[in-house]
Amino acid sequence: MYGIAIDLGTSGFRAQLIDLGSGKVIEASMTANHPLPGGNITDHLDFAITVGQDVAHEIIIDTICKLINSFNVDNAQINKISVCGNPIQLSLFQNSEIRDLAYAGRNMQRRLGIENVERPARIFEAHEIFKDHIHLDNCKVIVPPAVRHEIGADALAMMMETDFLEQSVPTLVTDYGTNAEMAIKVGNRIITASAAAGPAIEGQGVSCGMLARPGVISDVNIEGKYWRLTVLDENMKGRSSHLIDPLTGEIIERSVLLPIGITGTGMIASLALAMQTGLIEKPPKIKNGHLILSEGLFISDDDVKEAGKAIGAIRAAQLTLIIESGLTYEELENMYMTGASGTYVDPRKAMYTGSCLKYTRKIVQFGNTSLSLARKLLTDDSKLAEVSELAKKLTVDHLMMATSTTFKNIYTCELSYWTEGMDMDSYNRFLKIYKLPPLPSTFKEPEMEKHSSDIEPTEEFITRILDNIGVVVEESAIGCISCHKCEKECPEKAMTIVCKDGHVYAEYNANLCLGTSCKRCVGACPVHAINYKEIKTLSDGNEYNKVGGKVEHHTKKQDVK
Numbered sequence: 001m002y003g004i005a006i007d008l009g010t011s012g013f014r015a016q017l018i019d020l021g022s023g024k025v026i027e028a029s030m031t032a033n034h035p036l037p038g039g040n041i042t043d044h045l046d047f048a049i050t051v052g053q054d055v056a057h058e059i060i061i062d063t064i065c066k067l068i069n070s071f072n073v074d075n076a077q078i079n080k081i082s083v084c085g086n087p088i089q090l091s092l093f094q095n096s097e098i099r100d101l102a103y104a105g106r107n108m109q110r111r112l113g114i115e116n117v118e119r120p121a122r123i124f125e126a127h128e129i130f131k132d133h134i135h136l137d138n139c140k141v142i143v144p145p146a147v148r149h150e151i152g153a154d155a156l157a158m159m160m161e162t163d164f165l166e167q168s169v170p171t172l173v174t175d176y177g178t179n180a181e182m183a184i185k186v187g188n189r190i191i192t193a194s195a196a197a198g199p200a201i202e203g204q205g206v207s208c209g210m211l212a213r214p215g216v217i218s219d220v221n222i223e224g225k226y227w228r229l230t231v232l233d234e235n236m237k238g239r240s241s242h243l244i245d246p247l248t249g250e251i252i253e254r255s256v257l258l259p260i261g262i263t264g265t266g267m268i269a270s271l272a273l274a275m276q277t278g279l280i281e282k283p284p285k286i287k288n289g290h291l292i293l294s295e296g297l298f299i300s301d302d303d304v305k306e307a308g309k310a311i312g313a314i315r316a317a318q319l320t321l322i323i324e325s326g327l328t329y330e331e332l333e334n335m336y337m338t339g340a341s342g343t344y345v346d347p348r349k350a351m352y353t354g355s356c357l358k359y360t361r362k363i364v365q366f367g368n369t370s371l372s373l374a375r376k377l378l379t380d381d382s383k384l385a386e387v388s389e390l391a392k393k394l395t396v397d398h399l400m401m402a403t404s405t406t407f408k409n410i411y412t413c414e415l416s417y418w419t420e421g422m423d424m425d426s427y428n429r430f431l432k433i434y435k436l437p438p439l440p441s442t443f444k445e446p447e448m449e450k451h452s453s454d455i456e457p458t459e460e461f462i463t464r465i466l467d468n469i470g471v472v473v474e475e476s477a478i479g480c481i482s483c484h485k486c487e488k489e490c491p492e493k494a495m496t497i498v499c500k501d502g503h504v505y506a507e508y509n510a511n512l513c514l515g516t517s518c519k520r521c522v523g524a525c526p527v528h529a530i531n532y533k534e535i536k537t538l539s540d541g542n543e544y545n546k547v548g549g550k551v552e553h554h555t556k557k558q559d560v561k
Contacts, residue, residue, distance in 0.1 A: 001079040002026070003378035004068060007154075007371040008060075008085030008093060009340070010034065010041045010178040011202040012211055014371055015067040020079060023379045028463040029070040033211050035063040035469050036092075037494075037508065037515030039199035041179040045088050046516045049102050051473075051535045057095040058537045059471045059510050064093075065134045070464055075136055081126065082142040082377035084370045086179065087119060087152040090143060094122070094129070119146040121388045142377050142384060145391040151192050151398060155181045156387055157373035159190075162336050162366045165390075169333035170325070172318060172357070175369065176341035178202055180314050183396075184321040191325055193399040195317035197310040201341055201355070203263035206303040208296070210261030212236070213465050217259045217266035217293060218344060220273055226252050227273060229293060230266075231259045235462045238344075242294055246270075246279065249292030259294045265345040267307050270299055272349035282421045283308055308418025311355045316411040317401055318357055319439075324399055324406060329359035329440055338369045347448060359440055362447045409434040471510040472538040480504040480529040486521035495521055506530045507538070 001021070007014045012034050017027040036044045036059055048056035068075070083093055091098045100114040109115045122143045126136035144153040158175045159165050167185055174182040178199050183192040199205040203216065210216050218238050219230035231241040243253035262270070270291055274280040279287045284304035291299040322329055335357055337347065347363045350356035356363065376383045401407040413430050416422035428438035480497060486506065487495055494512035498505050506521070506529075522532050 003080035005374035006083045008089035017071045029067050031466050035511045037513035043515045043517045050516050056092050078139050080378050082374040084153045084374040086154045087146045121145040144387045147391045154370045157369040161369035161372045171334040173336035175339040177339050186325045191397045195313045197313045200307045201264050201310040212263045215260035216263040220269040231257050246291045264341050269349045272352040283418045305419045312414025315354045320407040332360045335360040335363045338366045343367050358443045365450045469511045473535045474505045474507045475535045477504045477506045477529040479527050485524045489520045489524035
């Protein structure tokens with residue numbers, strides 16, 4: 001019998017097929033990006049509130065069905081599915097209440113009748129979740145709990161799948177992603193927080209950025225006066241690629257492994273090297289205006305700004321946690337890095353850019369703890385009770401960055417540094433004005449440690465990429481004059497105007513569309529024919545076909561793209 005462990009991440013979904021007898025990973029699949037429109041978790045929540053939760057739920061379930069069907073196994077042999085993620089993702093998966101996650105104010109929650117929504121651990125029969133999407137007749141679905149709406153299963157995983165809870169010295173853990181969850185432990189006190197870092201930390205929202213997939217630049221290193229690119233191969237392993245001159249774009253040594261984009265870790269590495277070598281003297285200005293990493297691949301001043309906003313949000317939140325815990329920066333003993341970005345990034349380069357704090361004695365990279373917890377929920381029958389017990393007993397303080405004056409003041413300095421060229425001396429002067437401690441000017445090289453990753457492929461299995469999830473949503477475009485201005489305005493080329501049975505519709509590729517945070521198509525329409533509200537999903541039939549309420553299952557193994 002088999003189980004499937006799923007991590008509903010904020011930038012994409014990952015799934016592993018597990019042999020329940022041995023506990024081994026047999027196959028792995030991941031989406032190339034998140035299936036919902038938008039670039040971060042706030043966009044996903046806004047889409048669900050604005051367009052309708054049923055639509056968001058349908059898209060998520062459709063995508064998970066495609067992940068399941070990518071595995072070369074008969075569905076009758078799938079006995080368990082465990083799903084881990086933050087409260088928003090898990091609520092959309094279950095199609096349960098989300099409005100309390102959108103409205104933090106108690107008065108609004110009271111008016112809506114959504115105060116104190118509980119999210120306990122749950123075990124479903126698979127048909128309760130997947131209904132007629134896919135037949136999983138002998139399968140149960142396991143969903144871990146949240147402590148409360150700010151602290152979800154991914155945050156519990158971040159604490160449980162490291163030795164964070166056992167630490168007696170000050171320890172900070174961060175799950176790096178578009179919404180960076182973090183927690184600090186000082187004695188018996190735990191303070192949690194999250195930072196809406198945005199998509200650049202995952203390689204999105206920048207000119208040539210992409211999520212991790214074969215062909216993307218994942219790291220950059222100096223060789224003499226040139227840069228050596230590291231590119232992910234078809235098995236998601238980092239391999240040596242071109243040797244380039246980043247100022248001119250000249251390829252000094254050409255590799256057969258051609259880069260097609262830049263992922264978040266590659267972006268951080270490039271910024272670190274450019275800052276170390278003087279190609280960026282003060283962000284966001286790059287010498288000669290661009291870093292050129294290959295034919296058609298570059299990093300611009302605007303890209304530095306976007307990456308800086310993400311890095312700045314994470315550093316501001318981490319510094320805020322340290323300050324609010326009563327510590328000085330130098331008293332932090334351990335810095336734990338989890339999640340895909342936290343696993344693959346070179347921590348020294350992350351320290352140079354500021355996305356990993358350098359005021360610590362030890363840095364440990366732990367891997368994808370959310371996926372690790374999901375896997376243990378499949379193979380250890382007592383694990384769900386253990387997670388639930390921790391959720392009940394865990395005494396935590398949650399720091400809302402949206403209402404924190406400390407965070408606001410530090411992030412103001414971060415934005416000035418990354419987008420306006422403010423130097424670090426001025427940064428520290430402003431911190432003193434805000435009555436906040438300045439950043440230390442010196443630091444010792446921390447001890448580095450890396451645990452085995454739960455997301456890295458091995459010789460025993462590879463990670464399959466679902467390149468185009470293929471979910472399409474549409475709305476009726478009443479009054480459309482077929483000028484196609486909306487299509488031209490779309491920055492992601494995610495929409496198309498189509499005519500069906502004498503009616504005109506706007507169709508959006510959900511996993512490409514930037515969602516309610518963009519809506520440039522709506523603003524471009526001269527006759528207000530679209531509004532991005534009355535939206536429904538279309539079945540594409542790529543992974544499963546609904547015939548008379550039944551599902552035709554496709555077990556053919558897909559190749560890595």
